[in-house]
Amino acid sequence: MNNPLLRKLSNFTALSEEESAAIDECCKDVREVGAREDVIAQGDRTGGVKLLLEGFACRYKTLEDGRRQIVAYFVPGDLCDLRVFILKRMDHSIGAIAPSKIATISPDNVLRLMHTYPTLTTALWWSTLVEEAIAREWIVNVGQRNALERMAHLFCELLYRYRAVGLNQDLSCTLPLTQVELAETLGLSSVHVNRTLQELRRQQLITLNGRTLTIQNLRALEELSLFNAEYLHLDYSAEKHRDVEREGTG
Amino acid sequence: MNNPLLRKLSNFTALSEEESAAIDECCKDVREVGAREDVIAQGDRTGGVKLLLEGFACRYKTLEDGRRQIVAYFVPGDLCDLRVFILKRMDHSIGAIAPSKIATISPDNVLRLMHTYPTLTTALWWSTLVEEAIAREWIVNVGQRNALERMAHLFCELLYRYRAVGLNQDLSCTLPLTQVELAETLGLSSVHVNRTLQELRRQQLITLNGRTLTIQNLRALEELSLFNAEYLHLDYSAEKHRDVEREGTG
DNA sequence: AGGACAGACTAACGCAGGTTGGTGAGGATT
């Protein structure tokens, strides 16, 4: 199973061979996108659903005066909203941050998939509900947390999301963002992002080398940022773990 | 048509008598909720879909240390997410701000509605896509705009949303929020909300009496806040207007 | 009538984070 979407959905429910194959079959239309290249631009007519297979991308909105806010990250396995084709135009852009591979799934294929496989439908809805929950948490992040907490929270979220698709290395993951992009994500200036990163390193919570983020002390980072993973709704994998524990003790 | 959901959906597409009746039929289970009363609390098991018929409500998240962030408003006609029942637990709360009437639609009814009426399905998906777009815009709001712009933007959004369900009076609408709640929405302190409201009044952009917000100069308020209504995706009603214009001139 | 309380509003002060204007290292281009 090298399709990250399948790995992601396995956090919600078990999928049959047939269902997995059906999804795989829909991910044949793959495009490579360079770093800092737009996948879809604000104002474009909405096309098919996009699935990030490899790389790193983001949703962002640009204000008329040039200020830019990144409103979501895409890690491999993330879909842009399943029903975008209902809307006429994109109200935001999607851009690659690292070089990426992106599959386009046609509306027809989405509808056919969901019509044929009820389990899959539920699993796909789950993934979009999680995406919405993340958006809400980001509002909390910029609205209530200070710079240090914000950044810590973002790093916790990233690690959990990479874990969910098996793309972490223990407590490390790739972080292909520049400090300016981090600033545009967190609603801070790039100078202050720099200061804040230094503070997180000074407190021995993280290290950064090159494009790799390593979390030194996840527990402490979670406490600092008041991180609560419930909003990621990784219930099934949690249950699996509990089941394994029960089997072990019972 | 006194069901505000129907008025709202009419911004996206025309609905038949039968479709309208089918929705009405699903909104029989109505509950009255007092001001500042929770409808659903964080951690609750997810039940049916909620529809606000009258009043004003919000989604909010509370951090462990007590900080609270309001992440969405509900005006009449707004649904809480159509597929919540897929998730096990609520990761946030929904609370009434003004005394409200709330209909609960069972998962069965949602699924049946969507199975029977394709047009309705699309219209309902549209409404949830708009909800997500609003959440993204709120991230931009707290991330990029300063206090004055933030509040101006919020007021513009509220007016457009009230208009979409015909509950505005020209440039006025109800604003049942306290300054503390506004602060929790905008990621500001209540003191600064007070200062900012005064500044908006000083610039003759708005007036407030009692629970009524009146926008004195919508154009200026939109320019100040870099407001762009596209994210509300009120396409169909815009098209209707264009059609009327064409009919008039052609 | 009088007390209690919620909510709008104010003043004074402090600080988190923004702004400006840098340096310096590394990588790509010519």
Added chain:
DNA sequence: AATCCTCACCAACCTGCGTTAGTCTGTCCT
């Protein structure tokens, strides 16, 4: 090898907003 970029990083200064600690008004109790 010289030039150009991009990006991390730094110092000094400034300001928007938060914090604290109020007052005042209207409304609901009793």
